[in-house]
Amino acid sequence: xxEIKIIELKESVFADNDAEAEKLRQSLKKRGTFLINxxxxxxxxxxxTLKALIPKLAQNHSVSVMEADIDGAIDADEIQxxxxxxxxxxxxxGMCHLDAGMTEQGIDSLGDTPxxxxxxxxxxxxxxxxxxxxxxxxxxxxxxxxxxxxxxLKYPLMFEKADVVILNKCDVLPYFDFxxxxxxxxxxxxxxxxxxxxxxxxxxxGTDELAAWIERAYETWRA
Amino acid sequence: xxEIKIIELKESVFADNDAEAEKLRQSLKKRGTFLINxxxxxxxxxxxTLKALIPKLAQNHSVSVMEADIDGAIDADEIQxxxxxxxxxxxxxGMCHLDAGMTEQGIDSLGDTPxxxxxxxxxxxxxxxxxxxxxxxxxxxxxxxxxxxxxxLKYPLMFEKADVVILNKCDVLPYFDFxxxxxxxxxxxxxxxxxxxxxxxxxxxGTDELAAWIERAYETWRA
Numbered sequence: 001x002x003e004i005k006i007i008e009l010k011e012s013v014f015a016d017n018d019a020e021a022e023k024l025r026q027s028l029k030k031r032g033t034f035l036i037n038x039x040x041x042x043x044x045x046x047x048x049t050l051k052a053l054i055p056k057l058a059q060n061h062s063v064s065v066m067e068a069d070i071d072g073a074i075d076a077d078e079i080q081x082x083x084x085x086x087x088x089x090x091x092x093x094g095m096c097h098l099d100a101g102m103t104e105q106g107i108d109s110l111g112d113t114p115x116x117x118x119x120x121x122x123x124x125x126x127x128x129x130x131x132x133x134x135x136x137x138x139x140x141x142x143x144x145x146x147x148x149x150x151x152x153l154k155y156p157l158m159f160e161k162a163d164v165v166i167l168n169k170c171d172v173l174p175y176f177d178f179x180x181x182x183x184x185x186x187x188x189x190x191x192x193x194x195x196x197x198x199x200x201x202x203x204x205x206g207t208d209e210l211a212a213w214i215e216r217a218y219e220t221w222r223a
Numbered sequence: 224x225x226e227i228k229i230i231e232l233k234e235s236v237f238a239d240n241d242a243e244a245e246k247l248r249q250s251l252k253k254r255g256t257f258l259i260n261x262x263x264x265x266x267x268x269x270x271x272t273l274k275a276l277i278p279k280l281a282q283n284h285s286v287s288v289m290e291a292d293i294d295g296a297i298d299a300d301e302i303q304x305x306x307x308x309x310x311x312x313x314x315x316x317g318m319c320h321l322d323a324g325m326t327e328q329g330i331d332s333l334g335d336t337p338x339x340x341x342x343x344x345x346x347x348x349x350x351x352x353x354x355x356x357x358x359x360x361x362x363x364x365x366x367x368x369x370x371x372x373x374x375x376l377k378y379p380l381m382f383e384k385a386d387v388v389i390l391n392k393c394d395v396l397p398y399f400d401f402x403x404x405x406x407x408x409x410x411x412x413x414x415x416x417x418x419x420x421x422x423x424x425x426x427x428x429g430t431d432e433l434a435a436w437i438e439r440a441y442e443t444w445r446a
Contacts, residue, residue: 041347042349042378043264043370043374069377070377070380071376071379094380096348096351125349125351126264127293127346127347127348127351128319144266144369146367146369147265147267148265150295153297154293154294155265155293155347169369172398
């Protein structure tokens with residue numbers, strides 16, 4: 001198994017992150033790389049969702065993963081070992097989010113043969129990553145059942161920025177006081193256009209639907 | 224029931240947060256207020272831990288709570304309604320953490336009769352709050368079982384800054400792949416002096432021990 005490359009990201013030098021993000025988005029479009037920015041709290045299940053998704057997407061597409069963390073490399077290790085997808089580990093040097101410049105460094109580290117689909121697993125943080133456009137085509141936000149149904153109320157921007165909200169760990173709904181209707185109400189107060197997909201990365205429930213959603217988004221983006 | 228006061232915090236003007244935090248810590252010491260800064264990811268159970276703790280602590284002490292959120296007031300509402308403790312809601316104006324200046328605005332909003340023990344429920348975020356000294360006497364970090372055993376590896380500073388780490392939601396250990404030994408190893412790699420207390424805020428398990436820990440810390444601080 002190929003050893004995981006660890007990239008120590010440098011702080012971005014760009015004053016205008018939005019402009020830099022737009023430039024990156026256009027360059028990714030030109031080279032045919034569909035970048036998905038996955039955001040969530042720590043431990044909501046970004047990595048396990050990717051492990052469930054990648055084998056489905058890899059049937060028709062090449063897939064790579066950029067794992068951003070403050071420290072450690074176990075996510076990239078796991079992804080590469082368990083799915084075979086090419087994965088790099090990005091270290092943020094303590095930073096709480098990725099911006100477009102940092103994302104670009106990650107993309108560059110993937111090498112010259114870009115994949116059809118690249119996942120950026122952002123730093124686990126339900127606040128700051130929402131403030132920085134990474135240049136991705138799609139923002140996917142994962143919330144997990146144990147975190148509670150009130151999160152769209154308390155963390156508005158993250159849910160406002162979502163193209164799709166993935167409600168993960170639905171297998172443990174019986175063990176938590178999570179009211180789906182309350183959650184949906186708070187979510188729709190923040191964002192009435194995003195899609196909502198319920199999954200359990202652990203049992204696999206809903207991951208076919210999620211993979212189909214991503215395939216459709218990819219096809220729409222390519223068209 | 225007294226209506227919840229919502230304080231819209233102003234951005235701090237202090238260049239040197241550490242100095243401001245030290246000043247606040249000394250002023251709180253002088254007036255006999257033991258400030259506990261509670262930090263965690265979103266949904267790890269800060270509010271439910273407080274709801275379990277306050278009735279125990281309130282037998283011997285006056286207790287107040289400052290609930291910091293980007294938006295909403297349901298935490299402060301819940302605390303005040305269910306425990307009777309005086310609670311204020313702090314709105315951070317989108318900010319991902321509290322610094323000493325913002326904490327001081329919260330303290331001021333509690334009024335002239337300070338409680339023995341004041342809890343600051345920081346913004347749910349396992350990254351940024353660790354970077355800002357709030358002036359608290361104690362940093363308590365809550366991690367919940369569903370977040371996973373690898374969090375001290377990935378979020379180093381938060382665990383380095385902890386005086387006590389509270390492992391919450393231990394009632395659902397059977398339903399999650401959370402290895403206690405792995406967690407303890409990662410935690411000790413970051414911090415070999417903090418205490419570790421396992422609880423379930425939901426069932427109440429371990430909350431007597433946690434209340435006793437806080438009482439001891441309070442007595443040590445007063446001495």
